[in-house]
Amino acid sequence: MAWETVIGLEIHAQLATRSKIxxxxxxxxxxxxxxxxxxxxxxxxxxLPVLNREAVRMAVKFGLALDADIPQRSVxxxxxxxxxxxxxxxxxxxxDQPIVARGHLDITLENGETRQIGVTRAHLEQDAGKxxxxxxxxxxxxxxxxxxxxxxxxxxxPELRSAKEAVAYMKxxxxxxxxxxxxxxxxxxxxxxxxxxxxxxxVGQVEFGTRxxxxxxxxxxxxxxxxxxxxxxQIDLIEAGGEVVQETRLYDPDKGETRSMxxxxxxxxxxxxPCPDLLxxxxxxxxxxxxxxxxxxxxxxxxxxxxAEFSLSEKDxxxxxxxxxxxxxxxxxxxxCGEAKMAAxxxxxxxxxxxxxxDIPIAECPVSAKTLTVLxxxxxxxxxxxxxxxxxxxxxxxxxxxxxxxIDSKGLKQITDSSAIEAMIAEVLExxxxxxxxxxxxxxxxxxxxxxxVMKASKGKANPGQVNEILRRLLxx
Amino acid sequence: MSLTAExxxxxxxxxxxxxxEEKVQTYADNLSGILDxxxxxxxxxxxxVAPMAHPQEVTQRLREDVxxxxxxxxxxQQIAPATEAGLYLVxxxxx
Numbered sequence: 001m002a003w004e005t006v007i008g009l010e011i012h013a014q015l016a017t018r019s020k021i022x023x024x025x026x027x028x029x030x031x032x033x034x035x036x037x038x039x040x041x042x043x044x045x046x047x048l049p050v051l052n053r054e055a056v057r058m059a060v061k062f063g064l065a066l067d068a069d070i071p072q073r074s075v076x077x078x079x080x081x082x083x084x085x086x087x088x089x090x091x092x093x094x095x096d097q098p099i100v101a102r103g104h105l106d107i108t109l110e111n112g113e114t115r116q117i118g119v120t121r122a123h124l125e126q127d128a129g130k131x132x133x134x135x136x137x138x139x140x141x142x143x144x145x146x147x148x149x150x151x152x153x154x155x156x157x158p159e160l161r162s163a164k165e166a167v168a169y170m171k172x173x174x175x176x177x178x179x180x181x182x183x184x185x186x187x188x189x190x191x192x193x194x195x196x197x198x199x200x201x202x203v204g205q206v207e208f209g210t211r212x213x214x215x216x217x218x219x220x221x222x223x224x225x226x227x228x229x230x231x232x233x234q235i236d237l238i239e240a241g242g243e244v245v246q247e248t249r250l251y252d253p254d255k256g257e258t259r260s261m262x263x264x265x266x267x268x269x270x271x272x273x274p275c276p277d278l279l280x281x282x283x284x285x286x287x288x289x290x291x292x293x294x295x296x297x298x299x300x301x302x303x304x305x306x307x308a309e310f311s312l313s314e315k316d317x318x319x320x321x322x323x324x325x326x327x328x329x330x331x332x333x334x335x336x337c338g339e340a341k342m343a344a345x346x347x348x349x350x351x352x353x354x355x356x357x358x359d360i361p362i363a364e365c366p367v368s369a370k371t372l373t374v375l376x377x378x379x380x381x382x383x384x385x386x387x388x389x390x391x392x393x394x395x396x397x398x399x400x401x402x403x404x405x406x407i408d409s410k411g412l413k414q415i416t417d418s419s420a421i422e423a424m425i426a427e428v429l430e431x432x433x434x435x436x437x438x439x440x441x442x443x444x445x446x447x448x449x450x451x452x453x454v455m456k457a458s459k460g461k462a463n464p465g466q467v468n469e470i471l472r473r474l475l476x477x
Numbered sequence: 478m479s480l481t482a483e484x485x486x487x488x489x490x491x492x493x494x495x496x497x498e499e500k501v502q503t504y505a506d507n508l509s510g511i512l513d514x515x516x517x518x519x520x521x522x523x524x525x526v527a528p529m530a531h532p533q534e535v536t537q538r539l540r541e542d543v544x545x546x547x548x549x550x551x552x553x554q555q556i557a558p559a560t561e562a563g564l565y566l567v568x569x570x571x572x
Contacts, residue, residue: 017542024545033563035548042553054542075530082493084567097530132564141564269491274530282536 001239002203005231006211007166007196008158011173012151013183014127014191015058021126021150022049022092029189037129037144043087049277051076055150058182059099059124060283060291062152065180065298066119068103070288076124076278079270084142085129093153095272098123099281105176106300107168108318117169118157127151146190152182158197158208163227167220170194171322175299179324193218198230199244209234210244214251214258226251230258302327310340319348325362326352329369336373339380346372350393367396374403387460388412415462421454422470424462428453429474439475447471479509 020027023040040047063070077095100122106114129144154173160166174192177183185192199211214230217223229251234244249258297305299321306317306327321327326347334343351372355362375392378384384392384407395406407413415421428450429436439446447468454467485505489496496504550563559566 019542019544019546024540024543026544026546034550034554034565035563036546037553038546038549039553044553050540051537052542053539056539073536080491084565084570131570133569136561136564136566138569139559139566140569141561142567143564271491276531279533279535279537280530281539 003200003231003235004203004205005162005227006158006199006201006208007160007163007227008211009154009156009160009166009169009194009196011154011156011170011192011194012127013154013173013177015055015150015152015182016184017052017054017058017150019052020148021052021055021124023148025148027149029186029191031145033141033143034145037147041087041144041148043089049092049275051278051281052150055124056099056281056283057287057291058150058180059122059152060287061180061294062122062154062177062182063100063103064288064292064295065176066100066103066105066122068119068122069101070099070283071097071101072283073097074099074124074281074283076275076281077272078275079125079272081270083128083131084140085131085144085147087129087144087147091126091128092275092278093125093272094123097280099283105169105172107165107172109168110164112314115165117159117165120155120157122152122154125151125153152177158199163224163231166196166227167224170223171220172299175322175324179296179299181296187218190218194223196223196227196230198227198234200231200234200238209238210246212244212246212258213248215248215261217251222251222253225253225256226258229256233258296324299324310334310344312340312344316344316348320344323362329362329365332369333373333376336370337376337380339376342376342379343372346376350390354393354397366399367393368401371396371401371403378403378407382414382416382463383407384412384414385460385462385464387455387464388414412461415458416466418466418470421458421462421466422474424457425450425454425467425470425474428457436475447475450475480505480512 014027015021017027019025020041023038025038025041026036028036040049060070074094075097076092078090079093079095080090082089098121102121103119104116105119106116108114127146127149129142129147132141132143134141156169160169174185174187177192178185183191187193194217196214196217197211198214199209201207201209212230212234214226217226230249237244245260248261250261251258302321303314303317306312306321307314310317312320320330329351330343330347333347334340337343351362351365351367354367355365372393375389375396378392379386379389391410392403392406392412395410396403400406432450432453435446435449439450450471451464451467454462454471455464458467482501482505485496485501485508488508489504554560554563554565557565
């Protein structure tokens with residue numbers, strides 16, 4: 001039987017506010033345990049939550065970027081459950097009146113096709129603390145620094161049809177929240193994570209199958225693997241005559257499998273009700289207009305502009321616009337050197353390779369956009385060849401900053417003197433008489449051999465265009 | 478509307494309340510009385526009434542995003558039953 005996969009994602013994005021959603025404690029990552037957990041976060045008797053204006057603005061900004069409905073009124077609700085990392089005994093969240101209602105996001109698939117994915121809603125809520133299960137004499141340690149950090153939970157429609165689509169959606173959302181500067185996107189620190197609701201159904205069936213929820217996926221690779229594993233598991237189960245149970249599962253990256261978290265008997269009985277400590281939030285037209293003014297150029301808009309302004313292919317434009325800082329870096333280089341395609345190749349090639357290898361973001365890149373611009377200019381004005389430029393780039397990466405100084409001190413200047421090149425070529429031809437004969441007899445592909453020999457003789461400094469031209473002239477004479 | 482003894486035990490468990498078995502029926506009767514009152518209220522026609530999340534016609538005031546709290550961990554932890562390395566210690570909860 002042919003099966004169809006149905007996936008819905010719930011993404012939790014930590015909002016990049018300075019203080020918590022309902023208290024004045026800091027949200028900075030990495031502080032000593034419980035030094036950023038104030039009386040409100042600890043839910044001491046008598047405390048009251050006061051809503052952070054910036055968290056509201058960020059949620060609204062997100063809603064505007066998704067072209068979503070943003071209702072005039074939004075209500076906070078209590079989601080009741082007991083767990084030690086949640087001292088209140090309930091999470092302040094939103095239920096039937098979220099701050100952001102229906103919106104949508106376009107994703108681009110590997111085959112270049114675009115799909116629009118519905119976003120059901122996005123609501124504000126508070127994050128819980130952290131439980132440390134290392135052994136404290138048989139006890140569990142609780143750090144409440146994260147408790148009360150603002151979260152935006154973004155819920156998609158069950159419209160994703162494969163693990164790859166889920167990853168594409170997640171990546172797009174990841175880029176978007178960083179473009180909007182509402183979330184730092186740091187997945188390793190848990191600032192951006194997701195739960196995946198996965199089910200399968202026979203192709204053609206309208207009703208959904210029973211779903212399992214995979215919790216806390218915090219890398220793109222894990223999401224893809226966890227979903228693929230879960231889909232296989234459900235299909236195998238059903239084909240063997242079994243039934244999928246609605247439950248919460250955990251992905252184990254070491255074993256590459258999902259396993260059931262012992263399902264609680266009273267699972268999901270959260271008894272939501274409006275939080276009596278908080279009044280309804282009013283989103284005025286004035287606020288919407290004000291926030292709309294702060295919207296940056298979004299990834300899709302940037303992509304379109306890159307294609308129009310720099311004549312980039314859709315593939316290049318998509319890749320370059322995926323990360324705001326990389327896009328901005330590229331744009332400085334492209335405008336500076338006037339060779340957009342070369343700028344794109346350098347940013348996606350050498351630069352990205354070095355960044356990946358060093359595992360650092362572009363913000364920490366040792367080669368500035370201005371420096372790369374000069375380097376590319378030295379290729380276009382024929383001072384150095386593209387190949388030599390890569391060597392110069394390595395020098396720049398390791399701390400040198402003056403392109404021209406490197407070229408001078410290392411004697412890398414390209415040889416463009418035709419007579420010098422001609423002399424080198426003549427020597428190569430003289431030393432390889434049999435290849436010359438073969439070439440003249442029609443073995444055209446030996447051209448590469450000759451070019452290689454000449455470049456070697458010039459230590460890579462001969463201008464490749466001139467080498468080709470003169471070679472052809474001499475060989476064909 | 479009448480609440481069963483089983484439902485009372487479930488509600489008590491969800492709220493982590495320990496109740497005496499011999500009082501379960503009393504609670505069931507009392508809670509059912511409240512639900513009956515709600516049922517009675519539900520017979521009122523509210524077609525033209527907007528749902529209310531709060532009794533006052535006011536909206537939430539917002540605070541500026543500023544860090545105003547400094548660490549008072551030592552004070553808070555003095556009243557905690559057990560702490561270590563800055564952490565609050567609780568009975569093991571992992572499943």
